[in-house]
Amino acid sequence: MKLLSVIVPCYNEQENIRDFYDELMKNEAFFKERDVDIELVYVNDGSTDKTVDMVKELNNKDKRVKLVSFSRNFGKEAAIYAGLEKTAGDYVVIMDCDLQDPPALLPEMYKAVEEEGYDSVATRRVNRKGEPPIRSFFARMFYKMINRMSKTEIVDGARDYRFMTRQFVDAVLSVKEYNRFSKGIFGWVGFKNKWIEFENVERRKGETKWSFWKLFIYAVDGIMAFSTIPLSFAAFTGLFFCLFSFVFIIFTIWRKLAFGDETNGWPSLVCIISLISGIQLFCIGIVGQYLSKTYTEVKKRPLYIVKEEI
Incomplete structure (x- = not known):
């Protein structure tokens, strides 16, 4: 039996921990039919709410739920890297805990890898419904700018939601940079990649942790990481x-x-x-x-x- 590892970076997401688990497990029957087991790895990025307690409650009910908890907030990029290091699944997928990454896409992503021969299946939003107009404008400008400045393609609207083979994950882990920009690294390592488009899904509960200033700093890091x-x-x-x-x-x-x-x-x-x-x-x-x-x-x-x- 093969293993699908689901990495879930989370920072102060106590309202969404259980809802995410319930939505994800709606795909359990699909993967069981194909002899694929699921493990769920929550990476707690220094949360100050009850995120860790919620994950532990799930672990008591389902041992497939695992927890990696940081000593402080190191950022989402560190959480993604830790999840990739701590999992050993034949397939690995990265998903946000706020359910803006629809779990219903997982069967389609699996088929693209298993039946169509792709090494990675990534997702992108076709619109930014629900976002402030000024934030959407600067996001579009960032993608236009970085694609003109960098040889590595970074797709507009790309999410961190990505289904990967073990070979692809090992390639990403081989990039040992401290200043990480995963959207660029995923493109830089190459391999055969497929994009799936979906309508923007608004956060179900809680508020986003990404302020305009944090996004600006992240954009600057991306430009510095993949362009001179x-x-x-x-x-x-x-x-x-x-x-x-x-x-x-x-x-x-x-x-x-x-x-x-x-x-x-x-x-x-x-x-x-x-x-x-x-x-x-x-x-x-x-x-x-x-x-x-x-x-x-x-x-x-x-x-x-x-x-x-x-």
């Missing part, structure tokens, strides 16, 4: 202003010889100095971001620390 274009931008900007300065020096000398020394023009000079100084600081900031990522990588700190495991 910002560094090229900084270099070309510096080259442009060097050429501009050279031309301006020639113009200043010509004006001096042609019209004599004039004292007016200092406001424009201040504006130019402020502009160039601002651009210099911006470019230094870009370099600093890449340097900070390198700094965190070379320290070799663990991606997560487990406090409790059942």
